[in-house]
Amino acid sequence: MTASILALALAYVFLLFLVLLAVLKSDLGAGFKFVLLSLCLGFYLWHYNALQDYLGWPASSGIPQNFELISSFTVEPDLKHDEPGSIYIWVRDLDSDLMLPRSFRLPYQKQQHRQVDDTLQRQQQGERFVGRPRAGGSGHSTEIEFEAVQRDSELHKAAPE
Numbered sequence: 001m002t003a004s005i006l007a008l009a010l011a012y013v014f015l016l017f018l019v020l021l022a023v024l025k026s027d028l029g030a031g032f033k034f035v036l037l038s039l040c041l042g043f044y045l046w047h048y049n050a051l052q053d054y055l056g057w058p059a060s061s062g063i064p065q066n067f068e069l070i071s072s073f074t075v076e077p078d079l080k081h082d083e084p085g086s087i088y089i090w091v092r093d094l095d096s097d098l099m100l101p102r103s104f105r106l107p108y109q110k111q112q113h114r115q116v117d118d119t120l121q122r123q124q125q126g127e128r129f130v131g132r133p134r135a136g137g138s139g140h141s142t143e144i145e146f147e148a149v150q151r152d153s154e155l156h157k158a159a160p161e
Contacts (some may be wrong), residue, residue: 008051012044037062058105063144064093067131069123070101072116077108087113089144089146091131 011036019077020039023033052057066077092099106112119129127148 011047012047016040017046051067058088058103059147060105063104063133064091064095064102065132066094067148068094069116069119069129069131072120074116076107076111084108087116089116094130106144109143112143115146116144122148 005073016037020037023036028036049075064131068091070092072090073088075083075086076098077083087106087108088103089106090101090103092101107160119131128150129146131146136143
């Protein structure tokens with residue numbers, strides 16, 4: 001845990017403490033006090049989880065509709081330690097004006113692992129690909145597929161209409 005995350009967590013705990021003091025000293029009904037404190041605690045937990053997507057940790061959802069694969073790292077399943085494995089991909093969103101790289105985490109699947117590795121090898125040989133979430137296309141898919149494109153300029157035109 002970095003110092004900034006710890007500082008944010010402590011700041012929210014302090015604010016929650018101040019809300020607790022204010023609620024305890026008020027003449028509000030017990031039910032309203034309970035709801036208010038529950039909302040504060042829920043907001044704190046939601047905010048803490050939301051921060052994980054902005055701190056450089058790989059996101060588990062929201063894969064762009066059209067992206068270029070930059071790199072990947074795979075952690076294969078470890079049955080001895082009951083770890084399911086993951087495929088981490090670093091991509092550029094081709095639909096964004098900034099096209100800044102972003103990291104995503106996919107659940108490990110042997111076929112997906114082979115496909116990502118094959119795509120990276122073929123890219124190193126000069127081929128170009130556009131990646132997309134598979135089936136559903138909502139951006140919340142955990143599977144991706146790649147389509148070869150002919151020229152660099154087609155990376156931006158490869159999106160289906």
